[in-house]
Amino acid sequence: MQVFDRIITDRGSRYAVSGGAAASREEVAALLAGLKRSKRFARATHHSWAAILSGEPVKDDDGETGAGTLILQMLERAGVQDHVVIVTRWYGGRHLGGDRFRHVADAVRHYLHETGAGQGAG
Known part of the structure; x- marks a missing residue:
């Protein structure tokens, strides 16, 4: 798993992004x-x-309504499969x-850029 910590700060909220290869819900x-x-x-x-x-889209907002859907849309556009991306707040x-x-x-975007995930897709 790759972790990029403290990449965004706004009004006291802090964000990190991480992820890694995953082929099943158990691996996620x-x-x-x-x-x-x-x-x-x-x-x-x-x-x-x-x-x-x-090929099956899965997501979890974990209380941040709409966040899982947004992450999923970005992964679909980038052509990233069998890889989970987690945004922590x-x-x-x-x-x-x-x-x-x-x-x-x-x-x-930071995660995809730094890891090269999805490059060549699209």
Whole structure:
């Protein structure tokens, strides 16, 4: 699993993005569990994620309504399969409104750029 921590900060909220190869829901669950073994990540407010596993789209907002759908759309556009991307947020006490979607999208873009996932697709 690759983790890019503290990539976005806004009004006290902090974001990280991580991910790795996953071919099943069990592998996604194992990657999430591994991430949460870190005390810092265990204390996060949301771990929104998405993946396309053997052609089947799966996602979880983890309380950040719409975030899983946005991540999934970005993975579909990039042609990324059998790979989970997790956007982690530590809520800073102030609502971000629509900016939270921009931050989720920016986090996924950061991950795709840094890892090269989805390159050549499209």
